[in-house]
Amino acid sequence: xxxMRGPVSTWDDLGVERSGTLPxxxxxxxxxxxxxxxxxxxxxxxxxxxxxxxxxxxxxxxxEIAGEEIVVSRGRDGELRAxxxxxxxxxxxxxxxxxxxxxxxxPYHGWTFELDGRVRRTHGMEGTLDFDPSSLRLPQFHVGVxxxxxxxxxxxxxxxxxxxxxITPRLANYETQDLRFAGGRRWEIGCNWxxxxxxxxxxxxxPFIHPGLAQxxxxxxxxxxxxxYSNEQYGGEPHPRGPGSRVAGILGGxxxxxxxxxxxxxxxxxxxxxYFFHWVFPLTTINFTPDGxxxxxxxxxxxxxxxxxxxxxxPDAKSFEDRLLQAAVVNFGHLVxxxxxxxxxxxQRGMRSRVYRQGRYAAEQEICLHHFHTLLARTMAPHxxxxxxxxxxxxANGNGSGAHGGRxxxxx
Amino acid sequence: MSPWSxxxxxxxxxxxxxxxFAATPEGVAAAAMAAALGEGLGIELTLSDPDVVxxxxxxxxxxxxGAWEDAAVRVALPAGDMHDLLLDRLGPVExxxxxxxxxxxxxxxxxxxxxxxxxxxxxxxxxxxxxxxxGREHLLDTPAPATREIWESAExxxxxxxxxxxxxxxxxxxxxxx
Numbered sequence: 001x002x003x004m005r006g007p008v009s010t011w012d013d014l015g016v017e018r019s020g021t022l023p024x025x026x027x028x029x030x031x032x033x034x035x036x037x038x039x040x041x042x043x044x045x046x047x048x049x050x051x052x053x054x055x056x057x058x059x060x061x062x063x064e065i066a067g068e069e070i071v072v073s074r075g076r077d078g079e080l081r082a083x084x085x086x087x088x089x090x091x092x093x094x095x096x097x098x099x100x101x102x103x104x105x106x107p108y109h110g111w112t113f114e115l116d117g118r119v120r121r122t123h124g125m126e127g128t129l130d131f132d133p134s135s136l137r138l139p140q141f142h143v144g145v146x147x148x149x150x151x152x153x154x155x156x157x158x159x160x161x162x163x164x165x166x167i168t169p170r171l172a173n174y175e176t177q178d179l180r181f182a183g184g185r186r187w188e189i190g191c192n193w194x195x196x197x198x199x200x201x202x203x204x205x206x207p208f209i210h211p212g213l214a215q216x217x218x219x220x221x222x223x224x225x226x227x228x229y230s231n232e233q234y235g236g237e238p239h240p241r242g243p244g245s246r247v248a249g250i251l252g253g254x255x256x257x258x259x260x261x262x263x264x265x266x267x268x269x270x271x272x273x274x275y276f277f278h279w280v281f282p283l284t285t286i287n288f289t290p291d292g293x294x295x296x297x298x299x300x301x302x303x304x305x306x307x308x309x310x311x312x313x314x315p316d317a318k319s320f321e322d323r324l325l326q327a328a329v330v331n332f333g334h335l336v337x338x339x340x341x342x343x344x345x346x347x348q349r350g351m352r353s354r355v356y357r358q359g360r361y362a363a364e365q366e367i368c369l370h371h372f373h374t375l376l377a378r379t380m381a382p383h384x385x386x387x388x389x390x391x392x393x394x395x396a397n398g399n400g401s402g403a404h405g406g407r408x409x410x411x412x
Numbered sequence: 413m414s415p416w417s418x419x420x421x422x423x424x425x426x427x428x429x430x431x432x433f434a435a436t437p438e439g440v441a442a443a444a445m446a447a448a449l450g451e452g453l454g455i456e457l458t459l460s461d462p463d464v465v466x467x468x469x470x471x472x473x474x475x476x477x478g479a480w481e482d483a484a485v486r487v488a489l490p491a492g493d494m495h496d497l498l499l500d501r502l503g504p505v506e507x508x509x510x511x512x513x514x515x516x517x518x519x520x521x522x523x524x525x526x527x528x529x530x531x532x533x534x535x536x537x538x539x540x541x542x543x544x545x546x547g548r549e550h551l552l553d554t555p556a557p558a559t560r561e562i563w564e565s566a567e568x569x570x571x572x573x574x575x576x577x578x579x580x581x582x583x584x585x586x587x588x589x590x
């Protein structure tokens with residue numbers, strides 16, 4: 001019989017060599033999902049949109065984090081803000097979608113707001129006492145630009161610069177490429193967000209799930225680096241066994257493809273001959289490839305539903321042929337995503353099994369996976385204990401690390 | 413939406429731009445290269461809306477109507493998508509989407525497909541030029557599709573786990589080789 005901490009089984013971190021993986025109820029619990037929404041997702045930085053969407057004064061886009069409706073806008077003063085997208089009157093949205101506006105207007109009763117959140121105009125409020133619209137302002141959250149992206153946090157513990165410090169140096173050789181957003185694809189997957197992130201955290205599954213990718217990457221050039229709020233996996237290409245990778249599944253081996261499409265100029269040798277897969281705790285991945293940047297945005301929709309968005313940045317194609325080859329790169333990424341989609345949904349079904357509780361890490365290959373779980377457990381530990389207190393069950397002997405806490409499990 | 417309602421007209425437009433390319437020094441060089449491949453480079457182009465199957469002999473620049481059994485490359489797509497592609501109206505994500513959505517089908521060995529990509533890239537500028545020269549500018553007025561968007565599809569992706577890819581040798585063949 002296991003022990004419980006908060007609404008889920010205790011996870012003991014004994015190091016990657018000795019620990020079990022996260023218990024299965026972490027992937028299925030409605031209570032944990034709701035707790036994550038109330039706590040974890042309010043504390044962390046989220047990739048919410050693209051810097052070019054709010055490059056000019058008046059431009060805005062809307063987004064949602066942990067149930068909080070947000071509008072990110074560039075004010076007339078040039079300042080970027082993340083404002084509550086909830087009208088101060090009766091809760092309607094002050095902005096919808098994205099675009100350019102001189103002011104925001106709630107479609108419900110017509111209150112208007114300046115781009116900096118101040119109330120511009122109310123109407124029909126003449127008889128209302130003790131009401132001074134000039135003192136009202138849409139609440140503001142934390143926002144920052146990183147490379148081609150915009151991040152927002154509701155109640156962050158550290159700055160965006162600190163959050164991304166381990167990855168920022170990687171941007172240097174790509175920022176000079178004049179990369180442009182090329183579009184992307186949104187998927188909804190029937191699995192918990194952690195299970196989807198888990199899948200990104202290791203290359204152990206690549207030979208089995210991604211036979212094409214396996215032939216693009218060298219098993220002898222696969223390295224890991226752990227950061228404070230992020231980690232990095234590096235897969236070198238080409239495969240030492242020579243041609244055989246199927247870029248886009250159709251265009252031959254890595255060597256043939258690279259003969260047609262050389263890497264971006266100005267990249268260092270490791271960037272030009274491999275893939276840097278970066279993950280930012282908890283919901284963002286940033287992949288630096290020899291051809292451009294691919295980012296994944298993960299959005300939890302429920303304990304067993306997750307939305308993901310894949311977004312590409314490329315330099316403008318130099319020719320029609322170059323554009324076709326960029327399309328081959330996108331298509332190869334699509335193939336890999338498709339392969340992940342299915343296995344994640346199948347593994348989610350496994351999480352509901354009554355006979356599976358947890359697995360073991362492949363100590364040399366699932367280092368980043370263990371890193372993710374330790375970060376998660378550390379962040380959630382006080383919230384799991386607070387949950388126990390609220391439930392009147394008494395806190396676990398929580399030490400803040402997420403390890404060795406817990407009370408006896410009554411039922412599963 | 414397809415700019416053509418008539419398959420004969422569509423065939424004429426495709427044949428005209430291929431012939432325009434074939435008459436250029438680059439076209440002559442491409443034909444020589446295709447001829448040097450031995451059996452030549454035949455492309456079967458299956459267009460829909462309107463439906464027509466065309467065979468393109470790259471070595472001779474001749475287009476014939478009907479299926480081509482020995483084609484080295486088979487391409488199938490809606491005529492309207494071919495139109496947008498050849499007018500360079502699609503970005504890499506939109507071109508990949510043609511495949512992801514099952515609208516564009518490509519079949520052929522990797523080296524031949526690589527050669528076909530290069531060939532299509534050389535052909536592409538002749539498409540718009542040919543339409544203009546032949547007084548077919550009205551086809552250029554068709555609205556360009558949206559690009560640089562994040563798109564979604566309600567369709568589930570195909571099952572891939574445990575399915576051998578077309579380029580992978582059958583397991584038995586590997587065992588025999590070993």
